[in-house]
């Protein structure tokens with residue numbers, strides 16, 4: 001019996017034009033370029049114009065992705081949007097994207113998994129293809145982090161940016177290729193170290209929550225760092241072991257871009273040379289669910305570094321805690 005697997009047919013992205021550089025931030029909070037670059041690897045980030053929401057970016061990334069594939073919006077069966085910054089609490093951003101794209105046959109939903117939002121959405125979309133019920137699943141990672149960042153808090157405001165990336169999943173035409181495996185984990189005990197305190201049903205928005213700045217990202221960075229560096233590497237090493245592969249077999253490592261030190265530690269544990277890591281944290285910072293599709297876009301479209309049969313490993317760690325990895329063997333005509 002042949003195994004039905006999903007493969008990534010095409011990619012798209014949206015990057016806001018406005019840049020916020022480290023030197024801009026030096027004028028806003030008590031920070032400096034040297035600290036930001038040495039501790040994180042970030043030099044600048046993109047910021048979406050006020051008055052625009054997540055779906056503005058998600059739709060544009062999705063449109064490019066469909067156009068590259070030559071697939072009409074009406075052919076899309078399902079839309080998954082990985083995000084923690086939807087346009088609004090409800091309806092889901094997936095519904096707004098569906099309407100704007102004109103994806104008349106599609107259903108869909110948002111998936112909230114912090115910085116693992118894209119990996120969890122990718123594995124969910126892959127399983128929908130594997131089920132045999134769907135032919136075209138659009139997976140989008142999109143976050144407007146600037147909408148939930150306190151630009152007076154130097155601990156967090158230097159770390160994040162805005163962007164969206166999209167991939168189209170289809171059934172893989174050839175056996176042995178496509179999205180081969182994934183690992184997903186959560187540990188709610190990590191919630192206290194990275195969260196937004198108010199705005200949900202537990203603490204609805206009030207004058208008090210606004211005065212206390214509870215609608216912004218709260219992060220205890222050092223603690224998150226310790227977990228991220230260990231657990232992201234654990235699942236990246238495990239997915240190789242589970243599939244009988246070694247670091248040297250991997251053509252490209254596509255990690256979530258939260259901190260250059262986490263990325264390098266993870267690649268080193270996997271035995272992957274630095275030249276095989278896709279890194280763009282310097283230009284876009286941490287775009288939460290956007291990072292991995294942005295990296296994939298860069299490797300595939302801009303650098304043309306991915307070819308048929310290449311093994312790619314992708315991994316992420318984020319709020320929840322949530323973390324995971326995926327193993328892809330690239331298929332193309």
Ligand code: UT7
Pocket residue numbers: 030031032035036039040115154155156158159220221222223224225228257258259262286317318319
């Ligand atoms: O993607 C979602 C998951 N998130 C992550 O993976 C983030 C993980 N964490 C990190 O990447 C790092 O912990 C940070 C980049 C957030 C912070 O780096 P760190 O090396 O852990 O620094 P720290 O938080 O321990 O702070 C060291 C010092 C502190 O000063 P004192 O207490 O030593 O005097 C901070 O107040 O650096 C200070 N500091 C800053 N200084 C200049 C914190 N932020 C800044 C800043 N500019 N922007």
